Amino acid sequence: MSRGRGGNLAIAAVTFVALCSGAWLLGSDAETDAPPQPSAAQARSGTQEDPLAAAALPPSPPDRIRIPSIRVNAPLTGLGLTPQGSLDVPPAEKKNLAGWYEAGTTPGERGTAIVAGHVDNADGPAVFYRLGALKKGSTIEVERRDGTVALFSVDAVEVYGARGFPDQQVYGASRRPELRVITCGGGYSRATGYQGNVVVFAHLTGSR
Structure with a gap:
């Protein structure tokens, strides 16, 4: 396995938008059944200092x-790249399955680790349906194959449109252990599905 920190930038954010069409919402009340979206209070402040990891x-x-x-x-499950060079996604029918970019950083090591999952599938809400409701300071736990559990604290939860997605900010290299958790979000259209992504920014605070 090669773990290129800069290699994360090869991931195309449009993958998540294209493969999360919101088929479940087509047969429901889209306004009341749409997943929660992060509020402005959960966004990263432009002046805040990164806490120590x-x-x-x-x-x-x-x-x-x-x-x-x-x-x-x-x-x-491990995720690779599609023939087009964008990040693959977990099988949509496995709604409680998330994936991580296995050619990149592993969660807990120095750098930016990427985890992605569906917000819904044709049958209803999926693994990251409530990701937009996450708050700053919340804990994310990642069980690792070596028996350790990496503990992350949420720094921000933001939503971005497909156009102008901040690739460097989301996927770029980091000098400390960081985690990004990504799903579909933003505005929803019955014609195009979700029009953006919810992104959680977190940093390592410990392990057990």
Whole structure:
């Protein structure tokens, strides 16, 4: 496995938009059934200083992600790139499955690790349906294959449109252990599906 921190920038954010069409919302009340979106209060302040992170862990593939405050407890599968060079996604029919970019940083080691999952599928809400409701300071736990659990604290939760997606900010290299959790979000159109992405920014605070 090669872990290129700069290689994260090869991921095309449009992948998430294109593959999360919101088929479930087509047969429901889109206004009341749409997933929660982050408020402006959860965005990163342009003047805030990054809090100190815990010491980086050695590389180890992740097996499970838990976000207790929004009741996420899901296995993780490795994700590669599509023939077009964008990030693949977990099978849509496995609604409680998330994925991580296995050619990049493993969660807990120095750099930016990427986790992605569906917000819904044709049958209803999926693993990251409530990701937009996450608050700053919430804990994300990632079980790793070496037996450790990497603990992350949420720094911000933001929503971006497909156009002007900040690739460097989301996927760029970091000198400390960081995590991004991504799903579909933003405005919803019955014609085009979701028009953006919800992105959670978090940093490592410890392990057990």
